[in-house]
Amino acid sequence: MSLAIPNIDPAALARFYTAQRERFGARADSKGLVALAEALASVTPSALNHGDIGRWTQALDALPAVQPSRVELNSARLVIGDERDLDGSLSALEFRAHLEAFIPWRKGPFELFGVGIDTEWRCDLKWARLESAISPLADRRVLDVGSGNGYYAYRMAGAGAKQVLGIDPHVPYVAQFLLLQQYLAEVAVDILPITLDDFPERCGAFDTAFSMGVLYHRRSPIDHLLQLRDCLRVGGELVLETLYVEGDEGYSLIPQGSYARMRGIWFVPTVATLTAWISKAGFDNVRVVDESVTTPDEQRATSWMPYESLSDSLDPNDSSLSVEGHPAPRRVVIVATKR
Numbered sequence: 001m002s003l004a005i006p007n008i009d010p011a012a013l014a015r016f017y018t019a020q021r022e023r024f025g026a027r028a029d030s031k032g033l034v035a036l037a038e039a040l041a042s043v044t045p046s047a048l049n050h051g052d053i054g055r056w057t058q059a060l061d062a063l064p065a066v067q068p069s070r071v072e073l074n075s076a077r078l079v080i081g082d083e084r085d086l087d088g089s090l091s092a093l094e095f096r097a098h099l100e101a102f103i104p105w106r107k108g109p110f111e112l113f114g115v116g117i118d119t120e121w122r123c124d125l126k127w128a129r130l131e132s133a134i135s136p137l138a139d140r141r142v143l144d145v146g147s148g149n150g151y152y153a154y155r156m157a158g159a160g161a162k163q164v165l166g167i168d169p170h171v172p173y174v175a176q177f178l179l180l181q182q183y184l185a186e187v188a189v190d191i192l193p194i195t196l197d198d199f200p201e202r203c204g205a206f207d208t209a210f211s212m213g214v215l216y217h218r219r220s221p222i223d224h225l226l227q228l229r230d231c232l233r234v235g236g237e238l239v240l241e242t243l244y245v246e247g248d249e250g251y252s253l254i255p256q257g258s259y260a261r262m263r264g265i266w267f268v269p270t271v272a273t274l275t276a277w278i279s280k281a282g283f284d285n286v287r288v289v290d291e292s293v294t295t296p297d298e299q300r301a302t303s304w305m306p307y308e309s310l311s312d313s314l315d316p317n318d319s320s321l322s323v324e325g326h327p328a329p330r331r332v333v334i335v336a337t338k339r
Contacts, residue, residue: 008044008048008049009048009053011057012048012053012057013044013045013048015057015060015178016045016048016053016171016174016175016178016193017043017044017045017048017192017193017194020190020191020192021037021040021041021190021192023190024037024040024163024165024190024192025037025038025041027163027188028163029162029163030141030205032141032203032204032205032206032233033141033163033205035200035203035205036199036200036203036205039199039200040192040194040198040199043194043198045169045192045193045194045198046169047169047170047171047193047194048171048193050171051170051171051172052171052172053171056102056171056172056175056178059098059101059102059175059179060175060178060179060182062098062101063098063179063182064086064089064090064095064098066081066085066086066087066089066113066183067081067085067183068080068081068082068085068113068183068184069081069082069084069085070082071184071187072158073154073155073157073158073187074155074158074159075158076109076124076127076128077108077109077110077111077116077124078108078109078110078111078151078154078155078158079110079111080110080111080112080113080180080183080184081112081113081114081183082113082114083113083114083115084114085113086113086114092113092114092115095112095113095114095115096115099112099115099117099179100304102172102175102176102179103304103305103306104120104172104304104305104306104307105117105119105120105149105176105304105305106119106120106121106148106149106173106305107119107120107121107123107148107149107151107152107173108121108123108149108151108304109122109123109124110151110180112180112183117304118302118303118304119151119302119304119305120299120300120301120302120304120305120309121298121299122297122298122299123151123152123155125297125298126212126241126298126331126333127152127155129289129290129292129333130239130241130289130290130333130335131155131159133289133290133333133335134208134237134239134289134335135208135237136159136160137156137159137160137161137208138159138160138161139160139161139162140160140161140162140207140208141161141162141163141205141206141207141208142156142161142163142164142165142206142207142208142209142210143164143165143166143167143205143206143208143209143210143231144156144164144165144166144167144210144212145166145167145196145209145210145211145212145214145228146167146168146211146212146213146214147166147167147168147173147177147191148166148168148170148173148176148177149173149174149176149177149180149191150166150176150177150180150181150189150191152166152210152212153166153189153191154180154184154187154189156189156210157187157188157189161188161208162188163188164188164189164190165190165191165192165206166189166190166191166192167191167192167193167194167195167196167198168191168193169193169194169195170193171193173191174191174192174193177191196224196227196228196231197227199227199230199231201230202230203230203231204230204231204232204233204234205231205233206231206232206233206236207232207233207236207237208232208236208237208238208239209228209231209232209236209237209238209239210239210240210241211224211228211238211239211240211241211242212239212240212241212242213241213242214242215240215242215243215267216242216243216259216265216266216267216268217264217265217266218266218267219266221266221267221269221277222277222280222281225238225240225277225278225281225283226281226282228240228281229281229282229283229338232338233338234338234339235337235338236337236338237335237336237337237338238278238283238334238335238336238337238338239333239334239335240274240278240333240334240335240336241331241332241333241334242274242331242332243259243265243268243329243330243331243332244268244269244270244271244274244291244330244331244332245268245269245270245326245327245330246270246327246330247270247272247273248270248272249270249272249273249276250272250273250276251269251270251273252267252268252269252270252273253267253268253269253326253327254266254267254268255268255324255326257324258324259322259324259326260310260313260314260322260323260324260326260328260329261308261312261313261322261323262313268326271288271291271332271334274332274334275288275334278334278336279336282338282339283336283337283338283339284336284337284338284339285335285336285337286334286335286336287334287335287336288332288333288334289333289334289335290331290332290333291330291331291332291333292330292331292332293328293329293330294310294328294329294330294331295310296309296310296311298310310329313329314328315328
């Protein structure tokens with residue numbers, strides 16, 4: 001559990017954590033979720049000691065109070081409202097400036113009150129690859145680890161999930177979620193700036209747990225899989241998406257330094273190694289549902305994320321290699337059942 005961080009601004013703690021935790025707890029409708037909400041009451045997220053809280057608080061305070069006339073959570077581009085909802089109080093250009101205050105936008109895409117946000121990642125493509133391969137989310141309690149700004153969490157809600165809890169320790173992404181939540185207050189999605197290390201042991205509260213784009217950042221991937229298992233009920237479903245390399249069981253790339261310009265990459269296993277890890281961690285019915293090479297059609301710089309992206313991470317003379325000489329990024333989606 002996180003230790004108390006005495007210099008966190010109380011208002012930031014209330015806005016970015018306490019209010020969200022209380023919203024989550026108020027909706028909890030099972031013993032597992034109630035117990036989790038109670039356990040999280042003793043957590044003070046260390047993430048709130050970083051990430052320029054003042055900047056994000058100011059940007060959130062400046063958002064206009066507008067009611068969306070429509071919401072589409074089950075479409076590739078999540079839609080909140082229409083330009084006509086601005087009702088002359090401000091122009092679409094002025095509203096766009098509010099959204100630009102939250103740059104960089106990495107996960108999406110979105111359309112808010114007529115303003116399209118062309119994010120770095122076309123997350124709708126990944127969702128399309130996995131949505132038909134997982135158990136239907138209708139009436140399920142779902143955990144989204146590494147949730148970012150909530151794009152996938154809202155897609156889960158759009159697919160019928162009863163309650164979605166996202167966790168992500170990156171404050172800028174949580175700030176983007178709070179922006180979205182301002183206009184989607186009735187949707188049962190909450191995101192907390194914490195990690196699985198803050199969860200009680202053997203939580204067992206969720207029907208489905210997603211971990212997408214997280215495993216390779218963990219120094220101990222097996223421990224991450226064990227934590228995910230402990231969050232699920234018996235028979236619950238794991239949906240894991242991560243980087244992989246080609247090769248035999250037992251091999252894993254361990255980058256020395258960066259991988260495709262990404263820091264903090266510890267293990268990039270083969271698919272055979274990864275499935276063995278998952279089985280060893282207590283899962284059955286382990287199945288690969290998608291393997292794909294990441295391309296600039298899915299990940300690229302845009303005006304909403306105007307920094308280095310995938311094309312800057314590949315060898316300019318051989319796109320099958322990263323700039324460091326490693327195999328270029330490939331991603332796999334694996335689904336498994338807690339035994």
